[in-house]
Amino acid sequence: MPELPEVESVLRALTDLDPSFPGRRVREVRILRPSAVDGPVEQFVKELTGAVFHEILRHGKYLFFRFTAHCATSSRWMVLHLRMTGRLFLVQANHAVQRHTRFYLLLEDELALRFDDPRAFGRVWLVDSPKEVTGRLGPDALAIGHDGFLRQLAQQNRQLKLLLLDQSFVAGIGNIYADELLFRAGLHPLRVSGSLNHNERERLFSSMHEVLTQAVQAKGANIDGVFEAGSFPVAVYKRNGQPCRNCSSMIHKERIAGRGTHYCPACQPAV
């Protein structure tokens, strides 16, 4: 499930694989699954055909592609959310379409930007400004600094698991990294944010920052039995029934805030 580190890796892969990606012109747009596009499909195709990409940004789990349409002066943005199983990548234009390919953009130099998504939760939008999307989001979880995070935290009094998953608190953390950073911080997912002492608040920020930074460096998470491109080793996610790497206690799983939540009962005491 792509969260901040995985989405950041997608962005870096695009620009590393193809340093001239910003600057490329779209020759053709093919939509295989119209429901992947928010809004009228014809307009999506029409606007992007002949458009030129200028830059790619990320905020939370969203990617923003700035482009200028073929005979327009002002910029427009293609916004993408991978949701659960979406994958965005560059391929050769003749690369065979897969069963789950939802759409692709044929670019110059026989390249194609392709979106595959088995679960079909992923979506793409065209908007005038990223703010139309990021306006509902909190600060990016990796861009936010120590002081900004503590300010955000001071305004809340909610269960930590719920808080971390709330994209309007900070954007980019999903179920995997919420569990991972709470483990690193030694905080139980049901602890209420308002009850944290100074030291615990500091640990929450530093753990969030370290986990996300290291996961970006590792190009995403490595989860046993689940296909993920990255090599960040998870300590608790899907490790229920296995020994904690700190203390050998059994990793526990329960449903919190409607999500499968994994933690070490010894390292993350309830009170």
Next chain:
DNA sequence: CACTCTACCTGTGCGC
């Protein structure tokens, strides 16, 4: 106002 539930999807892995 704050929380919970459901829809959206389909591959996986279980029990029978």
Next chain:
DNA sequence: TGCGCACAGGTAGAGT
């Protein structure tokens, strides 16, 4: 072996 079904999860929107 094969069938049916619960489950996984991010987000929006509806419901309590």
